[in-house]
Amino acid sequence: MIKKLDKLILKSFFGPFIVTFFIAFFVLMMQTLWKYIDDLVGKGLPLLTILKFVWYASATLSSLAMPIAILISSIMTFGNLGESFELVAIKSSGISLLRFMRPLIWVTVGLCIITFLFANYVIPYSQLKFVTLYKDILVKKPALNMKQGVFYTDIERYAIKVGKKNEDGKDIEDVLIYEQNNALQENTIVAKAGKMDVSADNNYLQFYLQDGNRYQEKGEFRDTATEYVRLKFKTFKKLFDLSSFNQKASDDKELKNNFKMLSAVQLDKNIDSLQKFKDSVEVSLFKNVQLTTPYLNDTSKKWAQVGSINTSVNDKIFPDSVVDILHERAFSKAAELKNTIYFTNIENAKKRVEIMNHKLEWQRKFSFSLACMVLFFIGAPLGSIIRKGGLGMPLVVAIVFFLLFHLLNMFGEKFVKSELLPPFWGMWLAVIVLTPVGIFFTYKAMHDSQLFNKELYTKAGKKIAGLFKKSKAISPSKI
Numbered sequence: 001m002i003k004k005l006d007k008l009i010l011k012s013f014f015g016p017f018i019v020t021f022f023i024a025f026f027v028l029m030m031q032t033l034w035k036y037i038d039d040l041v042g043k044g045l046p047l048l049t050i051l052k053f054v055w056y057a058s059a060t061l062s063s064l065a066m067p068i069a070i071l072i073s074s075i076m077t078f079g080n081l082g083e084s085f086e087l088v089a090i091k092s093s094g095i096s097l098l099r100f101m102r103p104l105i106w107v108t109v110g111l112c113i114i115t116f117l118f119a120n121y122v123i124p125y126s127q128l129k130f131v132t133l134y135k136d137i138l139v140k141k142p143a144l145n146m147k148q149g150v151f152y153t154d155i156e157r158y159a160i161k162v163g164k165k166n167e168d169g170k171d172i173e174d175v176l177i178y179e180q181n182n183a184l185q186e187n188t189i190v191a192k193a194g195k196m197d198v199s200a201d202n203n204y205l206q207f208y209l210q211d212g213n214r215y216q217e218k219g220e221f222r223d224t225a226t227e228y229v230r231l232k233f234k235t236f237k238k239l240f241d242l243s244s245f246n247q248k249a250s251d252d253k254e255l256k257n258n259f260k261m262l263s264a265v266q267l268d269k270n271i272d273s274l275q276k277f278k279d280s281v282e283v284s285l286f287k288n289v290q291l292t293t294p295y296l297n298d299t300s301k302k303w304a305q306v307g308s309i310n311t312s313v314n315d316k317i318f319p320d321s322v323v324d325i326l327h328e329r330a331f332s333k334a335a336e337l338k339n340t341i342y343f344t345n346i347e348n349a350k351k352r353v354e355i356m357n358h359k360l361e362w363q364r365k366f367s368f369s370l371a372c373m374v375l376f377f378i379g380a381p382l383g384s385i386i387r388k389g390g391l392g393m394p395l396v397v398a399i400v401f402f403l404l405f406h407l408l409n410m411f412g413e414k415f416v417k418s419e420l421l422p423p424f425w426g427m428w429l430a431v432i433v434l435t436p437v438g439i440f441f442t443y444k445a446m447h448d449s450q451l452f453n454k455e456l457y458t459k460a461g462k463k464i465a466g467l468f469k470k471s472k473a474i475s476p477s478k479i
Contacts, residue, residue, distance in 0.1 A: 001130070001289050001293055002189060002381065004088065005095065005100065006102075008086075008106070009100060009101075009104055010103050010107070012077045012080060012081060013073060013074070013077045013104055013107065015431050016072070016073040016076040016077055016080075016416075017069055017070070017073035019073075019358055020068070020069040020072040020073045021065055021066070021068075021069035021073075024065040024068040024069055024072075025058070025061055025062060025065040028064060028065055029054065029057070029058065030059055032057050032061065034051075034231040036134070037118075039134070040053070040137065040246060041143070041301065049133070052096045052129075052133060053130070053133055053134070054169055055113050055126075056126045056127075056129045056130035056133060056156060057124075057126075057130055057178075057218065058126075059118065059123050059126035059127075060123050060130075061124065062118065062129060062464060063115055063121075063123060063368065065281070065366070065438070066111060066115050066372060067115075067372045067375050067402070067405070068398070068402055069071065070108060070372050070376050070379065071321060071375040071376070071378065071379045071398045071400055071401060071402055072087065072376055072379070072394060072395060072398040072436040073379075073382040074104070074375075074376050074383060074398060075169065075382050075383040075386070075394035076394045077104075077380070077383060077399055077408070078379075078380050078381075078382075078383025078384040079383040079384075079386055079387060079388045079393070079394050080382075080383075081384070082384050082386070082387030082388075083387050083388055087100075087384055087387075087425070091448075096322070096446065097381075097384060097442075097445055097446045098442075098446065101380055103326075104376070104380065105376070108376045109373065111372055112369045112372045112373050114177055115367070115368065115369045116366065116369035117306050117366060117412070119365040119368060119369065120263045120264050120365050121263060124149055124262055124263055125220075125261075125401035126262045127260050127261055128256065128258075128261040131258075131380075132262075140222030146160065146162055146163060146165065146196075147162075147165075148163065148164055148165050149162075149163060154240075155205070155240050155242070157179060158177065158178065158179055158180075158240060159177070159178040160175075160176070160177050160178075161175070161176045161177075162174070162175055162184065162196075163175070163176075169228045170195050170196060170197055171174040171193075171194075171195055172193065172194050172196055173192065173193050173194075174192065174193075175189070175190070175191040175192075175193075175194055175207070175209060175212070176188075176189070176190055177189040177190075177207075177238065186218050186327060187214065187215065188214070188215040188216075189209065189212060189213070189214050189215075189236070189238065190212050190213050190215075191209035191211060191212030191213075191236070192211040192212060193209075193210045193211065194207055194208050194209040195207075195297050196208070196318065200392075203241070203242055204240060204241060205242055206237065206238075206239055206240075207237070207238040207239075207240070207241070208235065208236075208237055209233070209235070209236045209237070209238060210234065210235055210236075211233075211234060212232075212233055212236065213230060213231065213232050213233070214230070214231040214233060214236065215228070215229070215230055215231075216228075216229040216230075216231070216478065217229075217340070246474050248297060251474055252467055257270070258360045259354075259357045259358045259360075261359060262358075262361070264365055264366075266345050267358050267359075267361055267362045270358055271355060271358045271359060271362070274351055274354055274355045275355060277351060278348060278351040278355070281344060281347060281348060281351070282344075282348065282422045284344075285340065285341065285344045288337075288340055289337065293440075356417070356419075356423060359418055359423035359424075360413065360417075360423050360426070360427060361427065362429035363422075363423050363426075367427045367428045367430070367431055370431055371405065371434075374431055374434050374435055374438050375401070375402070375405065375434070375438075377438035377439070377442055378434065378438045379398065379400055379439070380442075380445075381438070381442045381444065381445035381446075382397055382441055382445075384445045385444060385445050401434075402431075403432050404434070405434060406430075408429050408430035408433055409427075409429070409430045409432070411429065412425070412426035412427055412429035412430065413426055413427065414427070415429075423444075428465055
């Protein structure tokens, strides 16, 4: 009998789970495509490239769809069994809710392991390929990638802003072009209107500008005497070299050390290396300060005398001829030390952020996997309490709890990046908050709680209303 019950619960679970997983996956995929639609449409991308883009994005989305599917399907499964009174019959035969849930608990453990394996091995690889492919898509046909009122900087040494761009993608208005050849700004072009297109060989982006000015500053860096030239034009042709855009696909080696592209073991190694580097920088700074200011650590009479120079003429240690030189050297040394400390602090801040990102990603791989189990222990008891199947009430309840889970994850990550919480507490915030909720619902479900019984709250409301009426009926004289 027990084996038949196990088969019953497993059969009841897998159908809703598969359906809800693919529905959640489809919704998330549509959201992703909508996010990147401007970068994909109109670039003449081959179908294979678009399919690759979707395929690499799907790995990350599948790990996000997993907890949603577990939550919704567990509510639906136990809601359907409760609505058909099968759950009542099982409980009346002496089988506890936890025993009935046992096969699904093991299934959820397996799904947690699969989610972790995806997060640890599949997602880093797919994320690497996704970012590399997206980078190649972005630089394809830059004329089509320019947006109104936004500076386009993907062409080296240029910043281009188009105020208005017509639907044909060629006619443009209010054009502003900055060209930077060295530290001195050399060229600025301003034009009221024009046209842009790509040359037949795809090697040049061509701008045919009208009614504008070309400003040029000639001179060498740090040269106080520079020549400023202004050239007014009716028509002007400007070419931008796109040869770098037509190179072979980007190599993904340069992105391999990004924290999102690493497994848990690799993250551990990187965290250790980054921490050692950060510590070595701090030790180096400390030694540098000691060498620069030895008098701060030497209490001998020699440095004590230097540190307390008497301003009287007779007691001066240094002759007047070298005092100004010593002052200049002291100020120079102090400025050098200040710059060293300043830039070391900047470097340390960067390393601290990098270490924090690595720790966040390491914690995310485990916390997100365990969240599947927590959401199951929220969904299964809720389904048995609500006793409603289908996609109506279960879906509404599931969305509420998943939004809560998602918001807690977002807040936790934000608190970590704001240095209000350590990475562990930030990434485990959702699990820590929702675990007591799951325990509470499980306890209520095991004791046949009327937590979501409409009649219970209706009766309670009537009783409270009756008490208010009685209190109003009592006159002040009787009090």
